Amino acid sequence: MNGFGRFIPLLIVVVLVGVFLSAMMSDRNPKEIKSVMIGKPVPTFEIPNLFDDQPALTDARLRSGKPVIVNFFASWCLPCRAEHENLVTLASGYTVDVIGIAYKDDPEASRDFLDELGNPYAAAGVDRDGRLAIDWGVSGVPETFFIDGEGVIRYRHWGPIVGDSLRVQLLPQLEELQ
């Protein structure tokens, strides 16, 4: 650890602090920014259905005249597990369709996940390589979008719907939509 080597740990830390600082200072702080997609129509898409015996999922499903909720999830995502019960409540108690999109997940694993925790989704699509998520500006799973009947994104919830957020943030948004 003589010579240049002794500076390496310091350099790593300087770089890390720089990255943290830029992450905290930038507008990209994912908790604060509203999605750039808000107010815009959903991109057109067609993705396979999670269940082979059902038709492919397209953006037409989001333009049916009735508001829907789109939830990006994955079986390997712990916060998705945490929020799942709330999604079930949302789907069963508030007469709104929740559409699930399995993000970068093995369809088999996604199905097991829904078998295990219950399936709140009126329809579920497979976004195997995450292409759709990029079009939607998704920064990680879980992420939830509220779409009005015309296919326009009205609200985005970043991160799991846990604790108070269902009651305090989401339900008022939902009422507004309906």
Next chain:
Amino acid sequence: MIPEIGHFALAVALMLALVGAIVPHVGIARGDARLMGLADRVIYGQFLMALIAFGALTYAYVISDFSVLNVAANSHTAKPMLYKISGVWGNHEGSLMLWVLTLTLFASAVAWRGKELPLRFRSRVLAVQSALIVGFLIFILFTSNPFLRLDPVPVEGNGLNPLLQDPGLAFHPPMLYLGYVGLSIAFSFAVAALIEGEVTPLWARWVRPWTLSAWMLLTGGLVLGSWWAYYELGWGGWWFWDPVENAAFMPWLIASALLHSSIVVEKRDALKSWTILLAIIAFSFSLFGTFMVRSGVITSVHSFANDPERGLYILGFLAVVVGGSLSLYAWRAPKLSPSGLFGMVSRESALVLNNILLSTFAAVVLVGTLYPMMLEATGGAQITVGPPFFEFAAIVLMSPLIVALGFGPLLAWKRGRIGRAGQMLIPALIVALVAFLAVAWDSAGGLLMTGFGLGLALWLIVSVFLELFERLQLFKKPEKVLSRMKALPRATWGMSFAHLGIGVILLGITVSEAWTTEKLLIMAPGEQAEVAGFSFRLHGVEPVAGPNYTAIRGHFTVAEDGQVFNQLFPEDRVYTDQVMNTTEAAIAPIWTGDLYAVIGESAGEGKWSVRLYFKPFISFLWLGATFMIVGGVFSLTDRRKRIGAPKGKRSKSAAGAA
């Protein structure tokens, strides 16, 4: 009045910490023993003040004084007393109070137990410790004051997050903090040694018990955390590579490396510069974990509600502490030249390999944890790193470590012979191969990784016993075994226990991952289901009321061959003060594994969704961890390792060296 006393005590503690951070250095520069000696007393004063402040906050929680904002936000009158008290540290402000309390507690322990340290060195260590305490006290007083009052006073509090309302989580954070904060002592020792420009074998001997204590507490904290996840989250998992879990795991890995490298410094006067670096990094990871939980940079189900101002402060603090100590390191490292040389095959090299693998693993975990955020910050694509990445890294890096763990303790210092060690371990190799082939054969090649894991676990377990037998000369002089057992140093027993613990944990992981049986069912009362040869009968489901929740409770009996031998009462709770569900899995351990039942939602028509598991050998995880902690206790109580012990000849030469 009481909260104001606590607030005032914090301010006094800050004054004392400022004095303690500056005056001892002045004393050393002037050679004034009185000023140096001040370090001890100032540390005791800080501990007393921190204790008063923490006591005041606890009192406010116990009497549910909702005029204190922090209590109103995090407590509730209907909460059981245990959780009123654990609510003190179940939030941002309170957990920082716990940080400061433990920092001052450990520093006082150094002042009290470290009388054998030369005064000059001890006051350096305590001054560094005081500087850390200054940083945390400023953080508390200016951004996270737990004693702020609330007006008007609400009639009821908000309650504690129901997920945290659990005995496992009441004790897991304090234990983890004790470990985190314990590593600060190794850090202060390292920084003091860098300031002095000298690291001696005696330094390693002093620092080792502190590292060992911190390591044991971290081990305990991690185990309690994973145990909590296992029974509270209700899906039978026990580790999820969540950023916050990783934040606690990384300092553990580095502390494990530090424990081993400090042995090389102590015995062979080598690896000094590396050991100092590890001591700095271990505590840096503790600070980093704190930053991660509170800054909002990384999201996790565990993280506290966060606030940019706090994140910025702790990032600044992190930059000063870690950046400062690493600059000092870069400046001083050339002075720390090793005097002990060793051959390619030796105990030292085995310990170096251990260090490389453990540190690399910590680095990989760090990269996996930060990668999504770094990519986002640089404007790249957005990705998430899941458990498969970490599991792959764990297998690649930890497998060679476990193979080496068998050899290492059999190699001689300075120059060992791999052939001799290999010969001794032939039985372990045979057992491992047989296990691997048996699993591969039985599963027709379907469970190759399970066979591999089982082989590794058995290799390690058998090696530990072979080493012990060799040391005791069980086969050569069996009549002397008892006296040899007594003569064997406790540190050696400690090592064997800890290594055995790793083997047992690996056994538990491998077997439970491969052969867990799981059933997801809709059951009506009276129905019965078969899981792995056990029949679970659902007798009924009834509503129950707790102090601050309502729940439905299922009643299962478990039978084997028609004989009922256990009952399970899983619950699904709804907390009334902040509407939220929690799962209370019912777990019955039997000697081959755990029977695990979870009750879920009503499926209509009197039926219930249930989850039933049989998890074979899962308790080996907790058992193995217990072995590791017991190993730590053995090692800690070794007379030779006690800081105060080296008197007579040794301390003379040591005093010269220091």
